[in-house]
Amino acid sequence: MLQAIGLTSAHRRDLPPAVDDLTFEARPGQVTALLGADGSGKSSALRLMLELEPGRGITYFRGNPLHRIAHPAREVGVLLGDVPGHPARTARGQLRMLCAAAGVPVARADEMLDVVGLAGLGAQQLGALSRGMDRRLGLASALLGDPQTLILDEPGKGLAPRETGWLYTLLREHAEHGGTVLCTTSDPREAARLADHVVTLDAGRLVGDQDAREFSRTRLRPRVAVRTPHTARLAAVVQREARAAQRSVEVVTEAGNRLSVYGSSCAEIGETAFRHGVLVHRLTDEIGDTGLAPPPAGDTEAAAGARPTPPAGGPPPLPRPATSPVRPLRYELLRFLGVRTPAVILAVVLLVSLACCILLARSRTMPLPVVLAAWPPFFPLPPAAFGAGLIGALSFGEEFRHPALATARGTVPRRLGLLMAKLTVTATAALLLALVVVVADAQALRVVYGSDVTDLPRNWPALAAGWGGLSVGCAWAGLLAAGVFRVTAAGVAAVLAVPIIIAPLVQKAIIGPSVRSIAGISGRLRELTWVRLPRQADDLVMAGVRVLAQPVGAALVLSLSVLICAYMVTGLRRRAPW
Known part of the structure; x- marks a missing residue:
């Protein structure tokens, strides 16, 4: 019911x-x-x-x-x-x-x-x-x-x-x-x-x-549709002649100089109008009522x-929050893998990265990490990071809205489970994209310039962690911005804003002579947590601190913090915004 x-x-x-x-x-x-x-x-x-x-x-x-x-x-x-x-x-x-x-x-x-x-x-x-x-x-x-x-x-x-x-x-x-x-x-x-x-x-x-x-019976009876400027006069003579002939005829006056005559024919109505000199503009037989006459x-x-009786308890308040997928991770994986868009993004990013990598390697002054990342000085972001941000922004694109109640277009679902699924899938895709780009660039350098140009530096784990963090951060920035503003372009703009707008502002804020040093922070953290960390962990901690100290890293962390707060305020509150 x-x-x-x-x-x-x-x-x-x-x-x-x-x-x-x-x-x-x-x-x-x-x-x-x-x-x-x-x-x-x-x-x-x-x-x-x-x-x-x-x-x-x-x-x-x-x-x-x-x-x-x-x-x-x-x-x-x-x-x-x-x-x-x-x-x-x-x-x-x-x-x-x-x-x-x-x-x-x-x-x-x-x-x-x-x-x-x-x-x-x-x-x-x-x-x-x-x-x-x-x-x-x-x-x-x-x-x-x-x-x-x-x-x-x-x-x-x-x-x-x-x-x-x-x-x-x-x-x-x-x-x-x-x-x-x-x-x-x-x-x-x-x-x-x-x-x-x-x-x-x-x-x-x-x-x-x-x-x-x-x-x-009441709405689909055969009728004669008449249009005349003299509706009242024609209705009166039709009813008078029907009573004289003892025939059951119903005349309904409608808007727009129209009459609907039930129980008669076009020939009879036309003859009646001719005998009484009534001008008729339209006269036709119809079956079915396209208008909305009052009920019988x-x-x-x-x-x-006659209102239905509601169940006990009374109606709860409206509106309700949008529903989320029951199996969000499976839903997000099927959504992500169901189209060729990620593959196209990967192919374009790979081609651009290979071209930039080979051109940058011609100059021996470029550091190897910059060459492998294919990050020319005039690019705001490396192609892999921008591609990861684009993948994240597309997660909340209009064509990927969760179809509330099967196929109805509703609001974008913003439940925590779906958000975590999207973050997990986009982070995995960003890491894979970053790894594929670096491996392909390294192989291209070996083929074009020989194996001596791809010797890994000693701090490669820290560099790899920073590279992966940049890719994942851009992917999440695009995802959260598109989720907050419900526009894919907003996610792309948020990714580009990190190096173009936010990073220069952060650099101005932190510029100046340094009077204190962060040296020894890993040891102090070890004393604070009472946990003995291996030497490699100390190196990773220091690498992370150095990344955060860079303008782009600090700007990315700041952007993600703001976007997460905005997402929580606009999307995860009890009532969904309309």
């Missing part, structure tokens, strides 16, 4: 709310159609029910509000618009990523591809799917968690008759197995053909709540809002 009670969208300046005090029920074992013309508030009503928009009211799914359901994707399957995802991701990869988000076995993806008739198209990319295939994949996404309730926004819009018939059959089968189906439509005939119950909206308000048979007298109570 789905119960929507008092749904009202947020106030819009100088405009009425898109949804105004909407209350209705969708029962299990039935298909319920939410009918209304474009702009009537159908989509807004669904988003209010799913708590994806701010507003008042509450929706209960089998007695529980959505934010109290432990695994929403297993209770509610959603299809709002097209399938959101990177166009280069495959259909199978998309479903497997959603399996990790919903906490269901990965094998469920292939099962759903078979159910919706896409078993042979699992390797097809999302950007290459036709409209019908996209709808099938969207329905497979909604069914991944085997939900009791399906909510779909215009599922048959733009589909061919064959695809529409298949879709209606699948929805009917879900309802026959005890599920609840709620879908929107703007076509009254489609609503009568598909649904067991029809809820009609007009300007965001409930104007009809009827059984499908009653809806067909018998449905007054339903339309007026």
Whole structure:
């Protein structure tokens, strides 16, 4: 049982709310159609029910509000618009990523591809799917968690008759197995053909709540549509002649100089208008009511809002925080590896690094660490560090937003588990990128200039730790900045700001004669912690201190500290910002 009670969208300046005090029920074992013309508030009503928009009211799914359901994707399957995802991701990869988000076995993806008739198209990319295939994949996404309730926004819009018939059959089968189906439509005939119950909206308000048979009887009768500047006169003569002939004729006056005449024909209305000299601009037979007439007298109570009784306990506050994947690390790995973007970044970074490395090595004055890092003096960052920052920034790109409730576009999830998964994956990718670049540059130097130019310095562990720290720091800076501002470009800008803006400021702050020395800090730390550290650990501690003392290292640490605080304030608080 789905119960929507008092749904009202947020106030819009100088405009009425898109949804105004909407209350209705969708029962299990039935298909319920939410009918209304474009702009009537159908989509807004669904988003209010799913708590994806701010507003008042509450929706209960089998007695529980959505934010109290432990695994929403297993209770509610959603299809709002097209399938959101990177166009280069495959259909199978998309479903497997959603399996990790919903906490269901990965094998469920292939099962759903078979159910919706896409078993042979699992390797097809999302950007290459036709409209019908996209709808099938969207329905497979909604069914991944085997939900009791399906909510779909215009599922048959733009589909061919064959695809529409298949879709209606699948929805009917879900309802026959005890599920609840709620879908929107703007076509009254489609609503009568598909649904067991029809809820009609007009300007965001409930104007009809009827059984499908009653809806067909009252709303889909044959009628004669008339447009005339003399509506009152023509309505009077038609009713007078019908009473004289003892025929049952109903005349409904509508807006825009229109009449709807039920129980007559075009020939009879045309002859009546001719006999009485009434000018007629339009006269046609119609079946189906594209307008929204008031409900019949018998449905007054339903339309007026015979409100469902909410479960005990009262409605909790809205809005709710966005949900996070149930298995965040698996979700992030599937998201990261599901597209070719990381491979493209690696290839570009490797080519640029090799070119810079070979050119820098021509001058014997360049230190070997600078040559291996491929960091010319005029580059703000080495290519590997910038590539790592780009990978981090893409983690919160719009195409990678976690699809709340299967496929609905919601806010970026900012739970701690998903953040830790993203940090882990991006750090691993940054370290691998840094390692591949250094190894490739070293091999290139040996091939071009001989083996004598790649002799490692004695402090190579400390240099390696600093190189890895720079790459991971840039990756995390890009990730956190993109997560805070919800824009990929913000992550890239944060990475570039470290050497271009923040490092010079830090350098100015710390410039000046040094009167104290940090020599012996490792020994003092050993005395403080009562732990005897090996000589190599002392070297690593000193290397870390030296890195932090450099302007770029200090600027990177400062940037990460600020971004972590900003992320905590904006993303991990109890209420998610809208």
